[in-house]
Amino acid sequence: MFGDVVYAPGGTCGPRVQQEYQLVVLVEGGVAADVEGQERRLQPGEVGLFLPGRREMFNFAADRKSHHTWCSVHPSLVPAELAEACRRAAPVLPVSRRLEQLLEVGLGMPLTGGAQGDGLIDAVGLACLQAYLFTDTRQERRATDEPDALRRALVWLGQEGHGAVDLPALARAAGVSPAQLVKLFKRHLGITPIRYVWETRTRRGAQLLRETGLTVGEVAHRCGFQTPFHFSRWCRELHGMSPRVLREKAWGAGSG
Numbered sequence: 001m002f003g004d005v006v007y008a009p010g011g012t013c014g015p016r017v018q019q020e021y022q023l024v025v026l027v028e029g030g031v032a033a034d035v036e037g038q039e040r041r042l043q044p045g046e047v048g049l050f051l052p053g054r055r056e057m058f059n060f061a062a063d064r065k066s067h068h069t070w071c072s073v074h075p076s077l078v079p080a081e082l083a084e085a086c087r088r089a090a091p092v093l094p095v096s097r098r099l100e101q102l103l104e105v106g107l108g109m110p111l112t113g114g115a116q117g118d119g120l121i122d123a124v125g126l127a128c129l130q131a132y133l134f135t136d137t138r139q140e141r142r143a144t145d146e147p148d149a150l151r152r153a154l155v156w157l158g159q160e161g162h163g164a165v166d167l168p169a170l171a172r173a174a175g176v177s178p179a180q181l182v183k184l185f186k187r188h189l190g191i192t193p194i195r196y197v198w199e200t201r202t203r204r205g206a207q208l209l210r211e212t213g214l215t216v217g218e219v220a221h222r223c224g225f226q227t228p229f230h231f232s233r234w235c236r237e238l239h240g241m242s243p244r245v246l247r248e249k250a251w252g253a254g255s256g
Contacts, residue, residue, distance in 0.1 A: 219231065
């Protein structure tokens with residue numbers, strides 16, 4: 001189930017025993033939730049995960065209205081592995097764009113859509129839980145494994161898209177020397193910065209080969225390769241075959 005509600009200043013919900021896995025996204029206002037005697041606060045732009053079987057009481061901001069959306073998933077739909085991951089997850093996280101998009105899909109679906117509609121709603125609800133856990137995993141990995149300089153380098157690479165990249169420019173964006181950046185990439189990612197760039201672009205190119213009808217040259221250009229030959233060389237190195245053969249295998253059009 002997906003929902004959207006606005007509480008007047010000082011609004012409350014509960015006490016109640018949570019029956020489902022519920023994600024609560026605060027859009028505006030504020031809320032302090034008491035969960036089994038422990039306070040959990042949400043600020044706008046944050047999402048809280050609430051687990052079944054726990055006693056809750058929600059107190060919304062006394063001086064302004066509070067708007068939140070939610071997604072509830074029945075425990076019978078949640079596999080054991082996913083349930084265990086939810087139990088280990090952080091109780092509050094920033095809302096990711098991916099989760100926002102999934103919630104928009106869920107909120108836009110009709111309440112009565114027949115068996116197929118219900119199945120689709122269930123699938124979107126489970127995807128919301130997975131999106132939350134994905135954000136939790138990335139937050140934990142970044143906090144423990146990725147120094148700030150490495151994070152800045154990865155963000156810069158993502159923002160630069162498919163333009164030309166060289167080690168000095170990447171090191172300047174990261175705020176460290178080229179030698180230090182190489183050490184950080186090797187220590188935390190097991191790869192040099194420049195090889196990381198080309199492997200990432202090659203994987204993106206392979207995805208385009210499988211999922212689009214773009215020519216090899218068009219794929220190479222969109223993924224930032226200097227020439228189709230350059231892309232083909234990396235494709236052979238990572239996938240053991242040329243771009244043409246990779247597409248034939250993916251499309252079931254190979255000669256054998």
